[in-house]
Amino acid sequence: MSSSLEKNMLILRSSDGEEFIVPEVVAVMSKAIKNMVEDECASNTIPVPNVDANILAMVIEFCKKHDESEAEAASDLKTFDSEFVNRGQEALYDLITAANFRDVKELLDALCQNVAEMIKGKSVHHIRIQFLGYQLFEILTSNFIWNIWCDRDFD
Amino acid sequence: MDVKQSKDMKNIRTNTDVDEEEEGEEELSSSSYLPLDLVFSEIFTRLPVKSLFRFKLVSKSMLYLTRNDPSFFNLHLSRSKTRLAATTLLISVFCGGKWREILSAELDGGGRRRRGRVTRLFTMPKVDHTHYRTLSYDVNGLLCLSSDPLFNICPKFKVLNFHLYNYSAIAYDFPGIAYRVFTLGGSSWRTIHPSFPFEEICDWFIKSGRSVCLNGAIHWFVKAKNAIVAFDLKDENFFVIPAPNCVVMPESKSESESESQSESESEAVLVQVNGVLAVIHYKRDGSNKTMEMWVLEDYQRHAWINHVITIDLSSNNYKYFSPIGSIPTGEILLVPFTSWALAWGVRIPVIYYDMKNKSCRIIEFAQLPQCVPWGYIDVRGMTTYSESLIFPTMDDQ
Structure with a gap:
């Protein structure tokens, strides 16, 4: 040195x-x-x-x-x-x-x-959040909406 | 419930708002995101092919990147060539004298252990009663399997791919050889008429062993002429690189024995070592512990540099090895001769020779997959393989 x-x-x-x-x-x-x-x-x-x-x-x-x-x-x-x-x-x-x-x-x-x-080893969602600036709530909500759609009563 | 739904409505609105913006544009302002070009060029180029194919779904630009972006392909390839995890050892195994399996083995042997695992890749298709015998060296992630030893197939260095093919020499005893070229992505063979450097052609194609594709040319080592014949894929013509004047390795015993015998047992192979051509001379019977390696340091000026490989193995069981080239760590791989693999049963020992420290280690590839019958295997070719996104039917541009 x-x-x-x-x-x-x-x-x-x-x-x-x-x-x-x-x-x-x-x-x-x-x-x-x-x-x-x-x-x-x-x-x-x-x-x-x-x-x-x-x-x-x-x-x-x-x-x-x-x-x-x-x-x-x-x-x-x-x-x-x-x-x-x-x-x-x-x-x-x-x-x-x-x-x-x-x-x-x-x-x-x-x-x-x-x-x-x-x-x-990460999922596609992870990559979207980590690099493409997708927000976590988008993914949560998209699942959430989907769940509501599936669960709702058709009447 | 009402509160929940109103929240939900809000979220839907924000969701659509974000969707309307160009994806991945707005994060540049935020400090916790990397610029996208940096992500693509520096991080995604270091991913395994498997992950990249999964990430196709991430966005349209990712889909484009993994499908038809040659610059991304090339960058990814150049990075995976330097990454040990991206390189595997392919083993072509003839099972029970009947069918052929292509196996892959992790080169690092799964850490520091001396045992490596082998997994099955695929079973070779059998076409017209011919078994695919030769396994070419890996070129940009593409491999060639051919049934005829006279086939000397090799894809071109970059995106265009050619096959050099020679159909006459022994089977029909033609005076000349017809050469045909196949461009990958094309549909038919094209006959070409290159001028050939040597008179007696028939012998050397057969005796020269596997070809090495480098710098946009296919190379064969012609022992009888002590030269390297190369086929330039751009000009579609042959040229000759003079090989070094190899002194046959110093051996005290050879004088007492008959000369012809020791001649026939000394072997020379052309391999690729850290991206350059190298000729390695060695004794086939393993009686000599040293191998002589000549490395073509300057391709244009034909400057060869001599190295001596000394393999000192404590165990006497490992004798019969032939080099197949270097791996990303800079080590040279030596694999057992095809005919000798039988004697060792289901273990395939591979020697890693470190050129810097002049030391070597052995990894035994055992635990063969179920498809390989117990006790009888016949290893018919091994090659290192670095994965890439390049696919055979790719367009030229």
Whole structure:
């Protein structure tokens, strides 16, 4: 780690103004930031809009781990990944959006694979609610109406 | 009851209101929903085919996606090629000398256990007293089964699919070979006249073993010429890739034995390893623990790189193996020779060779399904298979 501290550091500023000091090697795991660095339009502080401090900290944690353990055993990384992606839906979605926006491939892969594993056995209704913005009450009511229709007296 | 019904009426109203809006449009404002394009391109492409077919009912765009969106198909395929769970081992079994079953086995063996389970996929149809013998390598989720070893069938790399077919060599003793091409989705065979790289044609098709379809071409390894003959599916012509100068594996015993015998026992197969061509040389009798693998790293410039595979198995029972290619974890699979599977009865051992750590492990596929008779099975071909949405009658575009 001492060698990486000596390397160039970058400052990332999240949407709510918090700043993170990150080694360049870690920051450039995001393709978007890498392009900025290569084009030399990143002077010292790189704004990361749309990503708040909480999520940015998680992304940085992931990138750091992956940078450190590049040469290490892959199984360690796997357990770290599986623990990392084990979060609530809200955080997961925010992370996916951030990873997609900043173009962090490994993170996006791990997250999306996790979501896919979660939903692969779900019902069609579940998918509609989860991704297409159908509301839960719609489905409940559609069943409810159907039940009333079936139960009603025809007179 | 009245209250309930009025509530109900309210709900009906809101329900119709939502229905009138474009489905899936309004969630972009909400933070707990993902953008739809991200859902489709990143999450749904990682789903198993089974789930995707169930989710056809979710919306019209999903139906379109799973039916006729080639870009989605290709993305899904490229992801399932890197996912171990999406890859299975297909085993073609000749049961009781009578009929053929295609079985599938989970490659991870269901976790870390050393025993894997095998399930039945389907029974091969029997057409005109011919049994389908050869099982091709999987190409984009499509497999070819053919009855004649002279059939060298292989679908094309992308969406268009061709069959290369050769009908004359032995049966009719024609001087030449007729080549016919079949485009999947089309209706008839088309005869083509490619110029052939070698004079003596008859032998190599038969001896070359299974073909590998890669980079839009079908490849065969011609041992006698030490070259790879490839058929370009776009130009519909043959070209040759020179194979590496393989030194026959170092073996102290071979000198004392007759040379011709050791020659015949050394085998070379063409396989696909992590998306590139590789030629693996090995001894058929398993007397030598090392295999020599040449990987075609640069397809255009024909640059081969040499690796040595050392398989050191503590148990002496496992000797006769032949490589069939790599799986998403980067391991090379070695399966028992067809003729030797019999001796082991209902267990099918498979070796996983890890190229990085130069180590190997064995998973025994036992617990064969009921359809396979006890005690007598004859394994006639194994291949890895990564699932895809691509179907044979798909249109070109």
